[in-house]
Amino acid sequence: MHEFGHTLGLMHEHQHPEASIPWDKEKTYALYRQNFGWSKAEVDKNVLPLTRDANRTYAPYDRHSVMHYKVSNTYTVGDWEQAENSHISAADIASVRRIYP
């Protein structure tokens, strides 16, 4: 479902400029390198927050989006986590309807 969302034009929800996920960046880089072999650049591109792009349209942040990665407490500072979302959310449906009216 997540990858299909990309083909429809959806971006990663956990990278939404308003997500405010308290990432422990150094630990996130280290864990993604250890667990998935990802470089810092790949983590920046796919995991950590992106700055707002004036050429994109944003819906409000939706932590229940199928486009949101699972985020465990080991990647964040304090007590913040998000389980894997395996179902499309109402906001996912609304976003795709805006793209393909």
Ligand SMILES: [Zn+2]
């Ligand atoms: Zn993705």
